[in-house]
Amino acid sequence: AGDPLITEVQSWARGLGDGVDATPYGLPIKYETDVIRRNVPWLTADSISSVNFTPIHALDGTITPQGCAFERHHSGAIELAKDDYRLMINGLVETPLVFTYADLERFPRVNHVYFLECAANTGMEWAGAQLNGAQFTHGMIHNMEYSGVPLKTLLEEAGYDTAAKWIYVEGADASSNGRSIPMDKALDDVLVAFKANGEALRKEHGYPVRLVVPGWEGNLWVKWLRRIEVTDAPVESREETSKYTDTLDDGTSRKWTWVMDAKSIITSPSPQAPIQHGPGPMVITGLAWSGRGAITRVDVSKDGGKNWEPARLAKPGERMALTRFYLDTIWDGQEMLLQARAMDETGYVQPTKAQLREVRGENSIYHNNCIQTWWVQEQGQVENVEVS
Amino acid sequence: MSKYLNGLAGVLAGTLIFTLPAQAEKLGLGRPATDDEIAAWNHDVNPAGAGLPVGSGSVEDGEALFGDYCAICHGDFAEGVDNWPKLAGGQGTLNRKDPLKTVGSYWPHLTTTWDYVNRSMPFGNAQTLTTDEVYAVVAYILYSNDLVEDDFVLSNENLLDIELPNKDGFIVDNRPETEYPKWSGEPCMTNCKESVEITMKAMVLDVTPEETKARKVQEMIKATNPRNAPAAEAVPAAAEAASPAAESPSAVPDAALIAKGETVFKKCSACHQVGEGAQNKVGPALNGIVGHPAGAIDGFRYSNPLKKAAEDGLIWDEAALTQFLSKPRDFIKGTKMSFAGLKKDEDIAAVIAYLRSLSP
The missing domain is CATH 3.90.420.10 (Oxidoreductase, molybdopterin-binding domain)
Structure with missing residues (x-):
């Protein structure tokens, strides 16, 4: 008895794989075909003058492969x-x-x-x-x-x-x-x-x-x-x-609003990366960055911003570069309202959407660096929501 | 380059107040640009008019050129087609929700319009207009914005005299004063607010592209979460908007057609909202529109031609909607709806089925 993937000899363990020149310039393996740039067709009139999006929900570390880095x-x-x-x-x-x-x-x-x-x-x-x-x-x-x-x-x-x-x-x-x-x-x-x-x-x-x-x-x-x-x-x-x-x-x-202020986002779990393993140990992870220097701290909230705990930075923040953060935690299977909040070396704290709107209203389009909320539901599905 | 020379360049740049070329160790790479080469690439025009070439063009000539080269995207009257930029209108909307930003309502300098048309337009055939043609097209854009009369001729002599309405509408980035002090310091860590309520869900709008895991997850939520079941006491808006088939009062709702229509409706969703809490946006909210008298959604400001059609008794039945959706501007000349129309009959049928499935 046991897992047939272990107890039975698999084809890949018996036969041969590709030779070295099968793909002179390689592409991701077929099992990762979901990790691609995507666009939102209704945003723009034509794909010639448009934008698509990096699959940040499926990446880890900080370096973005060129092949899936967003285009504009x-x-x-x-x-x-x-x-x-x-x-x-x-x-x-x-x-x-x-x-x-x-x-x-x-x-x-x-x-x-x-x-x-x-x-x-x-x-x-x-x-x-x-x-x-x-x-x-x-x-x-x-x-x-x-x-x-x-x-x-x-x-x-x-x-x-x-x-x-x-x-x-x-x-x-x-x-x-x-x-x-x-x-x-x-x-x-x-x-x-x-x-x-x-x-x-x-x-x-x-x-x-x-x-x-x-x-x-x-x-x-x-x-x-x-x-x-x-x-x-x-x-x-x-x-x-x-x-x-x-x-x-x-x-x-x-005008001349060139600098990108400090911002963070939980990339997993997120709507495209739901929790599929049920309650127990899990990793909450995301990215933080600041156009004004290095990220010094990221806090994570599971209850929509009521209480916060510091996340672990994978490496010390580097100036004007992405910083990966992790919160190694136990999920009790209950709903969560996940948020991340970045701080940079100037002491700036990433604002909430309400704080941004108070200063700028709702018509700014650009430079929205607000705290994002993901609603994790009991089955592990995740939805983009706003909270009070 | 040595560290010593780097340092020296810094000292020079930092302390000398009179004009000097930067002194640094040069490698002698590259070659001098010729005057012809510079003239071929150096086209930018700044607000003081530097770089503006001698020439002129009339509104009349501009109208013909605009019709030939620009109207396919920007509309005959610069009103915009589909999501392509609207170049006219919108004055007085900047402090409202969803302001309309055009040359007339938003751009601060006319030199920018000249510069952009000259260098980057027409789309797909840039830098093919003559200098005089650029003046003419810009003159027509001014005319479309009611900023000049139809006999106006724009030239390098008078371009700087034209003041655009929003020329004083810009301030230099003031985040360092208005935001940074406010959002700095040690943030709250515990009991930071009394209560937390969900105030909005993305699923209500349901505009996430298809064929993604997110979409599949949404479907999973709809299918499995008891909160979203129609029988639940408080039906979340999301379920109502997203699962119309289950709620449709019509006798034989074609679920597949409705689902297809929901997809087609994404073309409409940039302007129209549906579902619970749907509000008038660029276009009116469309719950219950099938069979509804035209021009009668509360609080929406319809175009005069549509108001006229409504007075004449237009009802949005299937036949009228089919005609309208195939070519909106043919069915109602002068409608504000800039959408070009749905080409396929099956798309039109599907979107009508979808709209029919939404309760008023």
Whole structure:
């Protein structure tokens, strides 16, 4: 007697598996086909100018594989060969320059892990609980290790005017997605990156070169980067006026809201990752991040924010990168209203949705970093809810 | 680059107040850009008008161009098609729920419109309009927003004179003053509130995409949770909205058709709510709409053409809905409903079956 998976010889224990070149560049095994990006068709008019979502409910650790890291395109993901790639620096510089891809690889380069969060992540939840799944509510985020050249190095190569206050960056795609960035940030930690997680950027992430703007909203991370202009004033392009601005209750709107504030989300259990094992030991886990530095603490509540307990950080928080947290606990089989609350090195505490609405109203769209609530029911199913 | 030189660059950038190029060890990589190359890529136009080329275009010419290149997504009158951006209207809505943000109601600078049309439009055929054509299209967008008359000609000479209504509607990010002090410090850990009640559930809206585990889990909840059973004393709104087949009063509800209709209805759900607590959004709430007189949902502001049709006795019976849903703007010219219509007859039948299954 016993488990036939043990007592009987299985086919995989008798026969042979694939040879080494079965998949020269591998894909996940067929049993993991559910771990994919997904979109919400009713959000946008067309998939060419749209967004999909990282399956954060099914990932662990902090690094997002490029193949399932969310996409956001404004005129579609273009195919731009390295040989056809040119990067121009012009404007208030001593010598306007053009670099080839090969030129960029000859500059001293650095490696950093950073999260990229779309400013609209969780945006559908402003007015109320809408989408059932961490992938949909919080999946416009990814976290990769970038290899690239500090933008400062390239600006120095062109001899930027030290009185210039801004740069303007744009991509090679039809949208160009131009954005203005203050020079202080450009010189601080912005990268011109060509590798992510060790390999070339995927097409959908800006191959061959994208901008990396640590801690700031994803729209600034221009893909297929083709031009950097040093300017004395912001361009106030479409993406920094009509979009990516935050309308308050009284109808005025905040502009230049670049920083992504501290935020966290329980990725499991969550609506797409219900508890299937019944009462007993379990792991509650999630992600936390802050655009203003390192995560220092994450608390978890099982009763909708009445009582909290500190979670365990898998590693000390890293600046502007995802931090994984765990709460190793015993589930008594009763309902839970799960919440996570992040704190960062500035002492900032992730606010509740009610706190955010009190300041901003319900029309902001962007920068919703509120505490999320998952209602775990007695059978282990999980639903997206709002609580008082 | 050596550490020493890094440090020196920092000192220079930090202390010198007169204009100097950054001095740092250069590697001599790259090559100078030619004037022609810079001219080919450097198109951005800022609010002071820097970069605006010489040219002009009339509202009249713009109307024709807009019809040819823009109307397929933005509508003949810049009112928007489906989820594509509306470019006109919305003035006075910014402080209301679901504000309508258009060039006329929201954009602060007309230079931005010129810049965007010039560089990124038409969608799928960017940078094909001539300079004069861009001026003409922008002139037409102004006209659509009632900001200029129909004989207006926009040019580099007068573009900066046009003030958009929301030019003073923006403030620089003030989170450091308004939010950070409020939300900092040692947070509460025990007995932080008296009671906790669920105030809203995602299942009520039920807009999660299909073919996901979440969807399957939702179905499992509906099937297994005694709280969601229709017989329970207090039926949660979610169950009522999501399991219409079980509750439908009609004699022979076709469950499969209704389920299909629920799926098709997702195309409508960006604007219309159904189920318990459904409210008027961009479009009216639709509970009980089948067989209901047109233009009669409480509190919704209908278009004048729809009001007229309602006065003439339009009833949303199956036949009328079928016609309307296939081509809304053909059935009621001037309806506010920007949806282009459902192409397949079976989708229309399904969505009507679904709407019929929702009790008033």
